Amino acid sequence: MTTRRSFLAGAGLLAAAGTVNRAALAALPEPVIQTSAATAAPLTPPTGRPYDPVVTLNGWTAPWRMNAGVKEFHLVAEPVEREIAPGMVARLWGYNGQSPGPTIEVVEGDRVRIFVTNRLPEHTTIHWHGQRLPNGMDGVGGLNQPQIPPGKTFVYEFIARRPGTFMYHPHADEMVQMAMGMMGFWVTHPREPHPHIARVDRDFCFLLNAYDIEPGSYVPKINTMLEFNLWTWNSRAFPGIDSLNVRKGDRVRVRIGNLTMTNHPIHIHGHEFQVTGTDGGPTRPESRWPEVTTDVAVGQMRQIEFIADEEGDWAMHCHKSHHTMNAMGHDVPTMIGVDHRGLVEDIQKLVPDYMLMGERGMADMGEMEMPLPDNTLPMMTGQGPFGAVEMGGMFTVLKVRREQKPGDYRDPGWFRHPKGTVAYEWAGAALPEPARGDAAGASSMPRTAGGPPVEMAVRKPTRHQGH
Numbered sequence: 001m002t003t004r005r006s007f008l009a010g011a012g013l014l015a016a017a018g019t020v021n022r023a024a025l026a027a028l029p030e031p032v033i034q035t036s037a038a039t040a041a042p043l044t045p046p047t048g049r050p051y052d053p054v055v056t057l058n059g060w061t062a063p064w065r066m067n068a069g070v071k072e073f074h075l076v077a078e079p080v081e082r083e084i085a086p087g088m089v090a091r092l093w094g095y096n097g098q099s100p101g102p103t104i105e106v107v108e109g110d111r112v113r114i115f116v117t118n119r120l121p122e123h124t125t126i127h128w129h130g131q132r133l134p135n136g137m138d139g140v141g142g143l144n145q146p147q148i149p150p151g152k153t154f155v156y157e158f159i160a161r162r163p164g165t166f167m168y169h170p171h172a173d174e175m176v177q178m179a180m181g182m183m184g185f186w187v188t189h190p191r192e193p194h195p196h197i198a199r200v201d202r203d204f205c206f207l208l209n210a211y212d213i214e215p216g217s218y219v220p221k222i223n224t225m226l227e228f229n230l231w232t233w234n235s236r237a238f239p240g241i242d243s244l245n246v247r248k249g250d251r252v253r254v255r256i257g258n259l260t261m262t263n264h265p266i267h268i269h270g271h272e273f274q275v276t277g278t279d280g281g282p283t284r285p286e287s288r289w290p291e292v293t294t295d296v297a298v299g300q301m302r303q304i305e306f307i308a309d310e311e312g313d314w315a316m317h318c319h320k321s322h323h324t325m326n327a328m329g330h331d332v333p334t335m336i337g338v339d340h341r342g343l344v345e346d347i348q349k350l351v352p353d354y355m356l357m358g359e360r361g362m363a364d365m366g367e368m369e370m371p372l373p374d375n376t377l378p379m380m381t382g383q384g385p386f387g388a389v390e391m392g393g394m395f396t397v398l399k400v401r402r403e404q405k406p407g408d409y410r411d412p413g414w415f416r417h418p419k420g421t422v423a424y425e426w427a428g429a430a431l432p433e434p435a436r437g438d439a440a441g442a443s444s445m446p447r448t449a450g451g452p453p454v455e456m457a458v459r460k461p462t463r464h465q466g467h
């Protein structure tokens with residue numbers, strides 16, 4: 001839901017279409033402030049050149065007003081509260097009430113004017129990542145422009161010269177401001193049919209971002225460089241990330257930008273996709289190949305496309321397994337095979353909250369109702385139709401349905417599997433003792449028997465930092 005200010009902006013849009021007076025257009029456009037982390041319906045362009053709008057996962061598109069042929073947006077850099085998932089709110093910095101800020105959608109050739117008001121306690125700028133523009137509009141504080149001081153509004157103006165997938169983020173105190181959630185998505189739609197840009201039935205976009213928020217606290221640690229503990233899409237963690245709901249047979253595009261400090265191999269189940277665009281624009285069809293996982297490196301954007309022709313609820317996630325769990329997973333020691341019997345009571349005398357974790361693996365954590373500090377997400381969570389999903393972080397579901405209507409983005413609920421198509425428990429005779437193979441197979445090199453023992457000095461490599 002949007003606030004009254006958005007209602008006023010809506011009125012401004014109507015006025016811009018017809019009867020507004022000059023004084024109103026000389027004023028700043030009303031910023032639209034978003035209070036919800038839900039996925040907004042696509043914004044069909046009310047003015048300007050027509051295009052097929054995108055859907056921002058757990059986000060929305062900024063409305064604009066037309067002013068003498070110029071598309072005007074107003075971004076407000078400000079402290080925000082963002083629900084990361086039900087049960088956890090983070091105090092971040094963002095734009096217009098949320099982190100990330102609103103997606104900006106324009107058409108190739110549009111003249112765009114963006115007002116940026118700084119309501120942060122320190123200076124900022126916005127860099128328009130990937131755009132062709134005049135050098136003084138590129139937003140690197142100190143290099144291309146003076147910093148925008150707190151309380152001031154600056155104006156950026158340029159023509160969106162090439163169609164594609166872009167991002168925006170500060171280029172001022174960058175490590176802090178990005179760690180606090182300041183970023184947004186930008187899509188420039190092609191002006192006319194483009195040989196390398198297909199028309200699609202669904203066009204989703206989201207940013208990869210990451211935070212380091214101690215369990216029980218609200219504000220990210222801003223000096224973290226690599227050891228983040230919340231891996232998010234558009235500042236949401238599973239089960240807070242909405243599903244991608246599509247109709248069977250749809251051509252689906254997903255645009256992904258990476259503003260974390262590490263790479264993310266994005267994996268979709270049940271389908272093969274192609275990378276149809278990068279940060280540099282659409283790829284040539286003869287350069288494309290099918291994949292089920294594509295790596296999105298730091299600072300990159302990838303645009304993938306596929307035909308959703310397999311019905312079901314298909315997992316879609318980052319394939320780094322520590323990126324599909326939430327904060328608690330990062331400090332749990334490996335306990336598999338450790339016999340704790342008799343120890344727990346002794347430890348609890350010293351540490352009353354001590355819990356036995358992980359001696360049979362960590363799957364128990366997905367179901368455990370353990371007491372958590374306030375404002376903390378379980379490490380592995382989410383309930384599916386068959387029980388605990390045991391995920392967190394960068395995970396969601398692609399829902400492909402025959403009965404989903406064109407243009408309907410509502411969640412259809414869980415997939416109802418046709419009879420006989422779900423993995424099932426074997427009910428026949430118990431497994432006989434398996435025959436164990438000899439490690440030295442027929443074609444392997446035979447072990448040499450005997451010989452004198454050899455002494456070796458082994459030095460472990462230095463512990464490697466990071467991911």
Ligand SMILES: [Cu+2]
Nearest residue numbers: 264318320323
């Ligand atoms: Cu990842």
